[in-house]
Amino acid sequence: MSPDAASFTGLHAQARSVQPRTVALRRALHRQPEVGLELPRTRDAVVAALADLPVQVHLGRSVSSVVAVLEGGRPGPTVLLRGDMDALPMSEDTGLPFASQVDGTMHACGHDTHVAMLASAARVLAERRDQLAGRVLFMFQPGEEGFHGARYMIDEGLLDRSGPAGRPDAAYALHISATLPAGEVHVRPGPLMAAADTVRITVTGRGGHASAPHDALDPVPAAAAMVGALQTAVTRRIDTHHPTVLTIAHITAGTTNNVIPETAFMEGTLRTLSETTRAAVHDEIRRVCRYTAMAYGCSAEVEIDAGYPVTINDDDAAGRVGTLAGTVLGRNRVAAMPTPIMGAEDFSYVLAEVPGALAFLGGCPPHLDPAAAPPNHSNRVVFDEESMAAGVAVYAGLALAGL
Template sequence: MPDLCTQARALQPRTVALRRAIHRRPEVGLHLPHTRDAVLDALADLPLQVHLGVGVSSVVAVLDGARPGPTILLRGDMDALPMHEDTELPFASEVPGAMHACGHDTHVAMLASAARLLAGRRAELAGRVLFMFQPGEEGFHGARHMIDEGLLDATGPAGRPERAYALHISATIPSGEVHVRPGPLMAAADTVRITVRGRGGHASAPHDAVDPVPAAAAMIGAMQTAITREVSAHDPAVLTIAHLTAGTTTNVIPETAFMEGTIRTLSAPVRERVREIVRRVCRYTALAHGCSADVVVEPGYPVTVNDDGAVTTLAALGREVLGRGRVVTMPTPILGAEDFSYVLEQVPGALAFLGGCPAGVEPSVAPPNHSNRVVFDEAAMVSGVAVYAGLALDALR
């Protein structure tokens, strides 16, 4: 294990080159032909069995060890975000309206280099490594699509993964550190869309109309209050209405108002409770204003729950490979969401955060993931490659 960082550092030119090539040509969603081809090119000379997705641009690569044994899954997500890049990097996005603002380009590059490192140490592996290159993490349920297409049975029913791991880079964590915690790590994320229906009319005569705008405004406050009154303060729950629209001009009361937002929770019971609160509060608040409300709650990603044993293994491996001070236990979950949760529902495993804060920048002020100005320290990828490879070597020795 101690020489893994040395080996990862030797692969760093390849890792950086692949990362930058993908960064220049970001793709959004489930269909990422250029990114998929870049991955295939990076893996082409390795002794891997490669399976391509049918309905999505996924790549599943299998490395068989020298002896029989269990299967371990390692994931790297590949998709970008639909946003403009303002980093002024020499390898900045060349695609208008698309940017790798969440670091998935680094995930792909680290996983590909980990595959190369492990291919060179096949003689040490008793079992197989399943490399999961996944599209559509940013709201497109890519992991679920891959599972539906047979990801977990890619090596046959007897070869289903016994452990699954993923790393996610973060620009607000010191570079090269690994942050993890057992149990719930990230939230379930549901989308709520509410249409409030009234009766349009002249803005000077609201008594001759039924105005949906004050009804919508009242709903926002009522939902927030209801959550604080009905959900325990010890059970995190967040509702944010992020989009509200109504009307077309100053002197017309519109017939409808529309709003949408997100619900974030860390347990299934609280998730269902908040959904019920939203439906009930909107319905009766609308009725109190003489309106009606159509409420649609669109289920999103489940809670990302780390297996205690997998976290213990990851933390111990991280300390062995990177040094004791480089692994940090997070005190609380975060309410972002991750579709690696679909994998962790079926395979015990863990997701950890890899620090990627740029040199000379305080993590507290660094532009965060999903910022148009986010920059990741490429040197952190050495740690990521070493940890990915170390997890496989540890599980399959």
């Protein structure tokens, strides 16, 4: 980390000084959440928040992304900072005075805080351009919640040498968590979050009267047997040192009580922490379903849709996050994560191309117990807004630190 500690003096206090702007933007976004890749209101709010700053703004062509580039006062590396912008298709039950005004849509994963923190980090860095070596690439990304928004931005040239700021030398993201103590930064090197694949299985038999199953080929017992067989395959065929979660979460078959259906449908999610394990489990799923179906006289069609890859933090970059956060916030505000999380993140696409790290920012309200607080993706989740100042300071510090 090239600058000395004096370079970060007052950074947290400066972040707190722009806190009214951070909170105002966060609450405006929270009231008007948008889902997916097309987020016109959110995009326009980001552009307005950056309008008076000395940044070059580039809008996405295929999605509602915003890329802003801040040039430093002298040559140096390019550091990418990411803030995702999309909400979730769910209703809000927090009772907040700035709760969602859009039916069935809620910022339940804290992406509104990410956007606000990143915009305020741009403001803090603009005031310190003379200290900034190189440039900062601010990545405001739509479609993180299953829509591969980062991949769209990469396809548009975000990381290319001819892109908005040239090829980034390092990339960082913060993700707020309602179940971590407010203002703490938690990070680990290596695999941080899982690959996430969707599994769909159609079992086909032969329909008939429910009173005469011997005249039909009932796909329901075959499907039921597959659920157990798949769990056994995970525990018997996959090394316990390679974490794997396979959950069948949806089963549909039949239309009424006295008809054996022709088909049964199941779907679920697969989470793994290495590409080798991921490929091995794909093979196991296909094998188990095929032969279990055959044992019942049925057939099985398996579709596996590849989701986000494993989110892997660069060892050195993860160490820089911990060191920087300790310098800016205090060592007692930094913790090493003991294990990865089996959730998924499309910042994985960026980290597959650029050395960097994603870290978690504690956002549990002080009056709640982190162990019992409603978590991210809950209809009742609430984030501590004071913790956003810590996020702003860390984002800005990572850019100032460079490599």
